[in-house]
Amino acid sequence: xxxxxxxxPQTVKVLRALAAExxxxxxxxxxxxxxDLKSGSLYPILVRLADRGLxxxxxxxxxxxxxxxxxxxxxxxGREFVAxxxxxxxxxxxxxxxxxxxVSEA
Amino acid sequence: xxxxxxxxxxxxxxAIALYRRNPRRFLDGPTEDVPLRLLRWAISxxxxxxxxxxxxxxxxxxxxDGRMRRMRFAxxxxxxxxxxxxxxxxxxxxxxxxxxxxxxxAIYAGLVVDFGLGTGGWILLAVFAIIxxxxxxxxxxxxxxxxxxxxxxxGGVFATLVWLxxxxxxxxxxxxxxxxxxxxxxxMLAVPAxxxxxxxxxxxxxxxxRRAARLAALTAGLLELLYASIAVAILGGGGxxxxxxxxxxxxxxxxxxxxxxxxxxxNTVFIALVGWAAAALTGYLVRRPPTPDAPLAAxxxxxx
Numbered sequence: 001x002x003x004x005x006x007x008x009p010q011t012v013k014v015l016r017a018l019a020a021e022x023x024x025x026x027x028x029x030x031x032x033x034x035x036d037l038k039s040g041s042l043y044p045i046l047v048r049l050a051d052r053g054l055x056x057x058x059x060x061x062x063x064x065x066x067x068x069x070x071x072x073x074x075x076x077x078g079r080e081f082v083a084x085x086x087x088x089x090x091x092x093x094x095x096x097x098x099x100x101x102x103v104s105e106a
Numbered sequence: 107x108x109x110x111x112x113x114x115x116x117x118x119x120x121a122i123a124l125y126r127r128n129p130r131r132f133l134d135g136p137t138e139d140v141p142l143r144l145l146r147w148a149i150s151x152x153x154x155x156x157x158x159x160x161x162x163x164x165x166x167x168x169x170x171d172g173r174m175r176r177m178r179f180a181x182x183x184x185x186x187x188x189x190x191x192x193x194x195x196x197x198x199x200x201x202x203x204x205x206x207x208x209x210x211x212a213i214y215a216g217l218v219v220d221f222g223l224g225t226g227g228w229i230l231l232a233v234f235a236i237i238x239x240x241x242x243x244x245x246x247x248x249x250x251x252x253x254x255x256x257x258x259x260x261g262g263v264f265a266t267l268v269w270l271x272x273x274x275x276x277x278x279x280x281x282x283x284x285x286x287x288x289x290x291x292x293x294m295l296a297v298p299a300x301x302x303x304x305x306x307x308x309x310x311x312x313x314x315x316r317r318a319a320r321l322a323a324l325t326a327g328l329l330e331l332l333y334a335s336i337a338v339a340i341l342g343g344g345g346x347x348x349x350x351x352x353x354x355x356x357x358x359x360x361x362x363x364x365x366x367x368x369x370x371x372x373n374t375v376f377i378a379l380v381g382w383a384a385a386a387l388t389g390y391l392v393r394r395p396p397t398p399d400a401p402l403a404a405x406x407x408x409x410x
Contacts, residue, residue, distance in 0.1 A: 027166065027169075028162060028163075028166045029166050029169070029170060029179065038178070038182040039163070039166075039178075039179045039182030039183045039186065040181070040182030040183065040184075040185035040186045041182070041186075042182075043159060043162075043163065043182075043183060043186045043190075044186050044189070044190060046159075047156070047159055047190060057158075057162075059165075066165075066168045066169065067161070067164055067165040067168045068165050069162075069165045069166060069168075069169060070158075070159075070161070070162030070165055070166065
């Protein structure tokens with residue numbers, strides 16, 4: 001059974017980075033550098049996102065006899081998930097009571 | 107004395123086997139850098155469902171320059187490959203071995219605190235923690251290999267039961283047992299050889315047999331370590347005096363803990379080496395083509 005735990009802060013960072021330009025295919029190393037995640041943390045996140053159908057993968061054709069690179073971008077479901085995540089975050093922020101300003105600060 | 111000859115001759119045997127496997131590489135050295143070799147090894151541990159992700163890591167590494175950058179990337183990917191699910195039945199094996207190791211460590215730490223073994227005791231405890239972590243890492247890597255988990259774990263349990271059968275089950279038996287010649291022959295030669303041969307026959311593959319022998323060595327080492335640690339915890343500084351024991355309670359406890367670690371090392375080395383040789387010999391005698399178990403066989407992105 002698929003567990004739907006709330007995503008970790010690192011996963012949210014990856015999702016937001018991918019959602020910034022949803023149509024663009026991204027390389028794993030560049031994505032890790034952008035969100036400041038080591039490969040050991042990044043790849044398990046990418047695997048989980050792909051397993052949940054939130055991430056689309058593709059292979060870039062090989063050049064200079066070097067092996068092809070794997071490319072990543074959000075699926076439609078992934079974009080919806082990020083939108084829902086952003087909305088939920090906004091709702092939580094709005095619902096949080098603002099701290100009262102003290103008279104001396106006014 | 108004959109057992110020291112085994113230890114002395116084993117590296118020569120390993121060198122001959124490596125030469126026979128790939129003479130050019132043995133003479134010329136590796137043609138790939140360390141990060142690439144590390145990553146190739148790591149992705150061979152991935153389950154077939156995750157093979158594509160291994161190729162993705164290899165593809166990314168091929169486009170990275172700079173030794174340190176490549177090394178950091180490869181080390182990170184290795185950590186990911188070692189932990190990525192699915193584990194299947196191997197996950198249960200790793201959990202069991204983790205519990206066994208943690209229990210041994212907890213007993214050791216408790217004895218260091220309880221008997222006030224001092225700075226030396228704490229240093230030994232740190233060394234013990236590193237050894238335990240290394241054993242668990244090796245166990246997790248071997249458990250992920252196809253067809254290795256069951257024969258390896260069963261082999262380890264078998265070796266432990268034979269050892270306990272010969273030594274006796276009580277705490278006193280554990281701290282005073284010194285095997286006779288034939289008992290050494292059984293525990294250090296016959297049992298490891300049987301494990302290696304059985305592992306090779308299990309999959310009709312000498313490579314699987316060698317890995318099963320290594321896993322059995324780690325498993326038996328950790329299981330016997332736990333039993334021996336419990337024995338020391340029961341006896342403390344009491345019980346019969348050791349032949350080479352300390353002259354104080356602290357010294358005796360420290361000595362017994364040190365003996366356990368020495369037994370762990372000797373046990374592991376002998377089961378792994380003799381089992382390795384037996385698996386290789388069995389493979390040679392059976393002469394069946396090995397079954398590939400690594401996804402690298404169908405590697406479409408091999409770096410040139």
